[in-house]
Amino acid sequence: MCLGIPGQIIEINDTNDKLATVSIGGVKRQINIACIVDEEHPPQSCVGEWVLVHVGFAMNRINEKEAAETLELLEEMAELMVDY
Amino acid sequence: MKYVDEFRDNYKCEALLWQIGKLSHMIGRPLKIMEVCGGHTHSIFKYGIEEILPNTIELIHGPGCPVCVMPKGRLDDVISIAENSNVILTTFGDAMRVPGSKDSLLQARAKGADIRMVYSPLDCLQIAQDNPEKEVVFFCIGFETTAPSTALTILQAAAEKISNFSMFCNHVLVIPALKALLNNPDLQLDGFIGPGHVSMVIGTQPYEFISQEYHKPVVVSGFEPVDILQSIWMLLWQFLEKRCEVENQYNRLVTETGNHQALEAINRVFEIRETFEWRGLGEIPHSGLKIRSEYAQFDAEKKFTIPYFTVADHKACQCGEILKGVLKPWECKVFGTACTPENPIGACMVSSEGACAAYYKYGRLSQIRNAERSIPEKLIK
Numbered sequence: 455m456c457l458g459i460p461g462q463i464i465e466i467n468d469t470n471d472k473l474a475t476v477s478i479g480g481v482k483r484q485i486n487i488a489c490i491v492d493e494e495h496p497p498q499s500c501v502g503e504w505v506l507v508h509v510g511f512a513m514n515r516i517n518e519k520e521a522a523e524t525l526e527l528l529e530e531m532a533e534l535m536v537d538y
Numbered sequence: 539m540k541y542v543d544e545f546r547d548n549y550k551c552e553a554l555l556w557q558i559g560k561l562s563h564m565i566g567r568p569l570k571i572m573e574v575c576g577g578h579t580h581s582i583f584k585y586g587i588e589e590i591l592p593n594t595i596e597l598i599h600g601p602g603c604p605v606c607v608m609p610k611g612r613l614d615d616v617i618s619i620a621e622n623s624n625v626i627l628t629t630f631g632d633a634m635r636v637p638g639s640k641d642s643l644l645q646a647r648a649k650g651a652d653i654r655m656v657y658s659p660l661d662c663l664q665i666a667q668d669n670p671e672k673e674v675v676f677f678c679i680g681f682e683t684t685a686p687s688t689a690l691t692i693l694q695a696a697a698e699k700i701s702n703f704s705m706f707c708n709h710v711l712v713i714p715a716l717k718a719l720l721n722n723p724d725l726q727l728d729g730f731i732g733p734g735h736v737s738m739v740i741g742t743q744p745y746e747f748i749s750q751e752y753h754k755p756v757v758v759s760g761f762e763p764v765d766i767l768q769s770i771w772m773l774l775w776q777f778l779e780k781r782c783e784v785e786n787q788y789n790r791l792v793t794e795t796g797n798h799q800a801l802e803a804i805n806r807v808f809e810i811r812e813t814f815e816w817r818g819l820g821e822i823p824h825s826g827l828k829i830r831s832e833y834a835q836f837d838a839e840k841k842f843t844i845p846y847f848t849v850a851d852h853k854a855c856q857c858g859e860i861l862k863g864v865l866k867p868w869e870c871k872v873f874g875t876a877c878t879p880e881n882p883i884g885a886c887m888v889s890s891e892g893a894c895a896a897y898y899k900y901g902r903l904s905q906i907r908n909a910e911r912s913i914p915e916k917l918i919k
């Protein structure tokens with residue numbers, strides 16, 4: 455029920471109603487982006503961003519840097535296992 | 539797919555299992571870890587994570603499935619709304635099969651009620667506009683993850699002055715349920731895997747009381763197998779170093795303070811109920827949301843006469859004990875016999891996120907964890 459899926463915003467459709475098109479693994483879908491826009495992040499700035507999509511809404515941005523750091527740590531751990 | 543495949547990678551899973559094996563050996567005592575969220579329960583079974591963990595680690599499947607905890611009475615109430623001939627009832631697919639005392643929504647639909655599944659609550663506004671002579675009622679369920687979307691839907695309905703739309707609100711809150719669980723003297727737990735998507739809305743900060751007052755560590759986790767294994771690994775480090783903190787494995791989505799716009803939408807539209815009933819767990823104070831009086835015109839509880847049925851759970855059903863982690867599904871007398879996904883007696887059998895359905899579906903009919911279920915030998919060393 456609480457599941458969500460990552461998608462990339464490819465186009466803003468309506469700045470007033472805060473509607474955007476995301477691509478979810480190649481499939482396009484219109485979603486509401488009200489939860490991720492404010493003065494600092496106007497709708498137009500969201501194009502290209504990765505978000506988590508839940509019941510037709512972008513619920514948060516995915517933080518690229520944090521994801522990369524987590525993966526790097528795990529890669530290091532995996533290399534350690536090979537050396538072992 | 540980006541942000542999915544990397545977190546399903548075999549190689550990283552093996553490395554984590556290898557570390558988990560070493561750490562659990564060093565800790566040298568059995569550990570009980572509860573995954574609160576039904577989404578985690580589902581992933582754990584889907585990827586066979588329980589099977590590959592060292593057998594000193596036991597996962598307890600918590601109450602975090604909004605469908606599983608929906609009391610029968612609320613289901614009967616919503617069916618009574620749907621039986622009005624001028625009503626179109628809409629809901630998420632997950633809610634369709636939950637048994638009420640007589641029928642599920644699916645059965646009520648078969649008997650002629652106009653019940654439609656929607657992907658997003660916003661879809662209901664379209665249905666309302668397309669059917670001006672009907673009343674569209676959204677049966678809304680879900681935790682904090684889903685509440686922002688329904689709040690924003692009400693705000694949009696208000697902005698567009700849609701008058702034939704309302705919601706029957708059944709949102710529940712994770713933190714009060716965790717408090718109720720932690721106050722239960724039967725509960726024996728060493729730590730928690732915290733719900734990732736609830737936390738993306740509320741942040742990690744609301745869990746601090748668990749580490750501070752109840753002295754149990756929490757790691758907020760993502761839903762892919764690498765996420766879950768990494769969270770277990772992080773918990774094991776805490777046990778080993780005798781730390782007790784709230785940590786965040788899912789930092790690509792979760793922050794300490796959550797999503798402010800989402801929280802603001804919830805607070806504008808909803809307020810906390812004095813108490814709300816959870817199937818299997820009973821009444822839990824301050825654990826549900828209702829629509830604020832400013833938005834009463836969108837509140838189905840104000841628009842319709844609700845019978846407020848109260849229906850006791852089936853006598854044989856031990857969902858409550860399962861949800862508290864006191865019993866395992868196969869310990870329930872009717873598991874897999876009178877109670878199956880086709881004919882669920884209790885709610886844990888209804889949704890694929892319920893513990894009983896997961897055990898049933900993935901063939902753990904009577905199996906109790908056994909010794910061979912430790913990690914592959916080459917990884918132990």
Ligand code: SF4
Pocket residue numbers: 854855856857858860867870871872873874877878882883884885886887888894
């Ligand atoms: S087997 Fe059925 S009745 Fe028993 S606890 Fe599970 S869902 Fe409830």
